[in-house]
Amino acid sequence: MATFNTAVTIGPDGNWHRLSLDWIANTDDPLVAQSLLSTELHRDGGETLCSEIIDRAPSASPPTIQLVADRVDLQTGQLLTRTVHRECDP
Amino acid sequence: MIGVLVPEGSARHLGIFRAAVGLYTTVYLIVRAPSFLSLATNDAQRFDPVGIGRILTGPPPAALIHLLFGATIVLGAAVTVGAAHRIIGPLFGLAVLALFTWRSSWGQILWFENLVAVHALVVGFSPSADAITWLRRSSTAPDHQRYGHPVQLAALITVTTYLVSGIAKLRIGGLGWATGDTLANHIGFSAQRLAVFGERQPVAADLLLDHTALLTVAAIALLGLELGAPIIVLTGRRIRWSWSAAMVAAHIGIALTMSVVFAYHLIGLAILPVLLARDPRATATAEAG
Numbered sequence: 001m002a003t004f005n006t007a008v009t010i011g012p013d014g015n016w017h018r019l020s021l022d023w024i025a026n027t028d029d030p031l032v033a034q035s036l037l038s039t040e041l042h043r044d045g046g047e048t049l050c051s052e053i054i055d056r057a058p059s060a061s062p063p064t065i066q067l068v069a070d071r072v073d074l075q076t077g078q079l080l081t082r083t084v085h086r087e088c089d090p
Numbered sequence: 091m092i093g094v095l096v097p098e099g100s101a102r103h104l105g106i107f108r109a110a111v112g113l114y115t116t117v118y119l120i121v122r123a124p125s126f127l128s129l130a131t132n133d134a135q136r137f138d139p140v141g142i143g144r145i146l147t148g149p150p151p152a153a154l155i156h157l158l159f160g161a162t163i164v165l166g167a168a169v170t171v172g173a174a175h176r177i178i179g180p181l182f183g184l185a186v187l188a189l190f191t192w193r194s195s196w197g198q199i200l201w202f203e204n205l206v207a208v209h210a211l212v213v214g215f216s217p218s219a220d221a222i223t224w225l226r227r228s229s230t231a232p233d234h235q236r237y238g239h240p241v242q243l244a245a246l247i248t249v250t251t252y253l254v255s256g257i258a259k260l261r262i263g264g265l266g267w268a269t270g271d272t273l274a275n276h277i278g279f280s281a282q283r284l285a286v287f288g289e290r291q292p293v294a295a296d297l298l299l300d301h302t303a304l305l306t307v308a309a310i311a312l313l314g315l316e317l318g319a320p321i322i323v324l325t326g327r328r329i330r331w332s333w334s335a336a337m338v339a340a341h342i343g344i345a346l347t348m349s350v351v352f353a354y355h356l357i358g359l360a361i362l363p364v365l366l367a368r369d370p371r372a373t374a375t376a377e378a379g
Contacts, residue, residue, distance in 0.1 A: 018288035074278035
């Protein structure tokens with residue numbers, strides 16, 4: 001098992017979708033994105049990163065975005081628990 | 091013994107290495123331009139200088155970075171063809187070091203760029219443009235230590251990075267590496283990290299995780315290749331080629347199972363000086379004769 005920081009969108013129906021590396025961290029490197037999330041959550045709780053993610057949203061009215069920590073089973077990929085670090089205010 | 095440490099070498103081999111490092115760096119910078127340039131306007135609070143960057147109190151202005159980036163591409167192209175090398179070569183080495191240091195000062199040290207930077211310094215500060223240049227493809231310069239030394243130095247740097255990698259595996263994972271457990275965890279971790287970022291998982295991750303015996307063999311082989319790397323520079327041509335082929339195969343395996351692509355290593359440029367360096371036993375025999 002391992003815990004990963006990442007970001008998800010929450011739709012009106014409550015369904016969630018994962019954000020891409022590019023959207024979260026303006027990169028194609030998962031190491032860079034992982035490092036950025038960790039650093040930013042530690043620095044200001046993700047406030048600055050939230051505003052950057054919203055700025056990069058493809059639509060003018062972005063969906064609800066959350067910075068989360070997902071605890072995942074490494075063997076099966078199953079999501080075990082999710083902790084919400086911050087909900088990004090549009 | 092002196093022949094092993096500072097072997098003679100050909101201007102042609104050093105020229106090949108110079109052209110390869112110059113071409114790779116130029117193409118790499120052009121391909122990765124968006125990734126580099128987007129950092130120039132990054133939040134200054136994220137700047138955490140490393141290495142020589144520690145002399146800075148804050149990130150350099152974006153205009154200066156754009157200038158450095160463009161200049162490094164031009165210098166790289168010039169180094170590739172071997173133009174005005176006495177001036178261009180050192181500037182190229184220092185520019186690559188500065189640019190890669192700056193990029194690694196944004197919170198994530200990109201280890202795979204470090205070897206390129208050190209190799210760029212080696213070719214930049216050595217007489218590597220006495221052959222394989224736009225003016226002359228061959229060279230009449232006789233074999234000399236001034237050509238052999240840089241190639242041997244670059245080879246030693248390469249094998250040292252692998253040795254450090256092997257020691258790090260043992261320090262972090264202990265003997266778990268030899269059982270394949272730690273490698274399995276790394277592959278699983280990399281696959282799930284990609285999944286949480288909405289990316290596709292590596293094509294061969296599941297395949298290898300289902301075959302633990304294969305993982306154990308791969309883990310032991312990789313550890314042996316890395317820890318034994320320094321010995322390679324003292325061996326003959328056949329062993330060097332075999333080791334180099336195995337290392338490239340290992341990088342292909344890492345790319346397929348973890349989606350971690352070290353391009354410089356994957357296409358064989360990291361191990362190129364190991365292949366180009368003169369067989370030390372032949373040099374020692376010649377000296378004895």
